[in-house]
Amino acid sequence: MSIEVQTYAPGQTLLIDADDTLWENNIYFERAIAAFISYVNHREYTREEVREKLNEVERENTRLHGYGLSSFRNSLVICFERLSGEKVSPEKHERIVSFAESVADQDIELLPGVAETLAELASRHRLILMTKGNQAEQADKLARSGLASYFAAVEIPKEKNCEAYCDVCVRHELAPHTTWMIGNSPRSDINPALAAGLHAIYIHHPSTWVLEHDAIGQPSNEQKLLELEAFSTLVRYF
Structure with missing residues (x-):
């Protein structure tokens, strides 16, 4: 039996986490x-x-x-x-x-299908990298990853909380109903994005940092929350 997958129109904005979403880190x-x-x-x-x-x-x-x-x-x-x-x-x-x-000393190890998936997503949607951490370290990892060209903008806040997501939406003039946060951390990627009124996509990673664990919140009636097993699955929806 096939399961129908809802697809979303071109022109969405996808905010995408980096560590343990695009490449191995933890x-x-x-x-x-x-x-x-x-x-x-x-x-x-x-x-x-x-x-x-x-x-x-x-x-x-x-x-x-x-x-x-x-x-x-x-x-x-x-x-x-x-x-x-x-x-x-x-x-x-x-x-x-x-x-x-x-x-x-570690090289950047992309997760399976990441480069191909980003290339396809970038042809239909606006991609913004949103990853917290040390500015210089995260920028260096992005440069070494070979993925920078797929992103229209890069945001590296010190913390990813509700305020940070709201700030990004204002700065880039993002509409919540067409903006999605994609990442592996319930604490930093999913729950604060939902609190800011955005949609969210939780992509499971078996080695997510213990301090990023949290119970995933519930979206409002106007929001969407997807749970996927692999980054490459995104092309089925977007």
Whole structure:
């Protein structure tokens, strides 16, 4: 039995997340965290408990210093100091920093079908990249991805909340009824976009950062919320 898919008219505006929507990102941080936890090798806390301590530090640190490698590096050092109860020696500091630097050394790995899908979508719709984080880091990743030409504009806010989406709509004169946010994060991509009156498309990624997890909100009667398993599926709707 075939399932009918609703298609949307050309001329929609698609706001598209980058990390873990267009390319792999969190898997590299997870590898760095696993190496850090092994290095800590805490005598009292389990690996899961050390991870939760790091999550707590990252929640605090991102509120104060935003996202990106610098913030992550700082979180690892602070977490180590809290767990050990002492200042990090220069030797240990260098080792801890190396875990964060391993993330920076990664090439951009596009998710399956992303380039082809963007090319097709860009022929019918207006695409705007909207990804939070460190301005320089995100711009560099976009440049290295080879995808920049598909986007009419790029937005890199420090945080993706309802206010950020409203600001983007005003700046680019976007109509909510033809504007969609596409991404893998319920916390940053889906819920605040819905709160701003936009449509949203949640694309599942198996390694979404734990701090981006959240229960997905309900759209209003005027809004659409789609849940897709792969980015390439978008061409069936748009």
